[in-house]
Amino acid sequence: MxxxxxxxxxxxxxxxxxxxxxxxxxxxxxxxxxxxxxxxxxxxxxxxxxxxxxxxxxxxxxxxxxxxxxxxxxxxxxxxxxxxxxxxxxxxxxxxxxxxxxxxxxxxxxxxxxxxxxxxxxxxxxxxxxRLHYFSEWIANNQQKGIIKNNTADIGGVEIEKEINFMSTHRDLYPFLKEDKNFEGILQSEKVVSESSFCFLPKEEVKENEESIASGDIIALTTSIKGLDITHTGIATREKDGRIHLLHASSKGQVEISELPLVDYLKKIKNNIGIMISRPQ
Incomplete structure (x- = not known):
């Protein structure tokens, strides 16, 4: 070969x-x-x-x-x-x-x-x-497969309904979407995601619920950006300061642990409205 x-x-x-x-x-x-x-x-x-x-x-x-x-x-x-x-x-x-x-x-x-x-x-x-392109669908599908459990609602999350269509409305950003078959498949995925409401824990309520987040939980950052559900994800880790930090592949350059606790890290993320929390099983 x-x-x-x-x-x-x-x-x-x-x-x-x-x-x-x-x-x-x-x-x-x-x-x-x-x-x-x-x-x-x-x-x-x-x-x-x-x-x-x-x-x-x-x-x-x-x-x-x-x-x-x-x-x-x-x-x-x-x-x-x-x-x-x-x-x-x-x-x-x-x-x-x-x-x-x-x-x-x-x-x-x-x-x-x-x-x-x-x-x-x-x-x-x-x-x-x-491929599970939208991370809220990634969470839902991997929960169905028994790989993770979405704990967001149990921790105090609130339900949100949102039209998800970022990929189809930004077709030029995705080379694979030049093919009509792929584009039609993404449209179908977006329809399913849009019809499925999901829970998120509002940013202002993360601090009071921080003790319910465990090391190893998958943290997904929900967004107010039109057509998009989640912009970033990582892994919760409770560090020596006793606070939850984010272990993640940072667009700043490498896999790292956030210098700031998650609560304060989120305050610096533009368009962030909260998080989803999923626990690996």
Missing amino acids: KLKSLFITLLLITNSITAQQITCSAKDKEIFTQKIAQLKKGYTPTADFGKTIVYVGKTFLGTPYVAKTLEIGTKESLVINLQGLDCTTFVENVLAFGLLLKNNKEDFEAYTKYLEKIRYKDGVLNGYAS
Whole structure:
């Protein structure tokens, strides 16, 4: 099989006997092997999956922030990129490696299966529109799959209904949407998301509910931007000051822990209206 640029193409055979394309560089495969060895060496089994999530997340500290890492080639594939992460791929990879540790697995095939399950609707890669592009849909679908539990309503969240259409109204920003089939698929996804109300914890109420947020919870920042549900995501971590901070792939340059507690960090985010909180299971 030919090596194209830095990427190699592998085949993943799913339980439904369909072949799914994986895009992964030799360097990323090497990083995976090193990462799982590092994680296994320092991992202590625990019933608190949140601790595992934070443990895994912190091993990515310093990894460069790179936007649009999944927009590769002309056809949707399961992109493995551990050299550069955006906020969503950071969370996805932390979850995938966390599940490997939790279930005592360490092989690359298991990792790709977890990543596919997390990243795509109902866990199956089936074209561009099958990717969970909108993070509120990502949360809902991964809750259905039993990977996370959306705790926002339990923590005091309020329901919101909003028309979600940012991708279709900014078609020129997404190369894959040049194809009408992909565009129609996104329109369908947006219709489903728009018809499904979701809860968010208003920004001004985060401080009084901070004790209900646990280390390892996935934090998603909801927004007032027209047509969009969520602008950023990361992982909650309770640091030495006793406060919840955000462990995330920051667009400022790398995976880091917010210097300010989450409550104060949110105050500096333009258009932020609050957060959604989901707990890995």
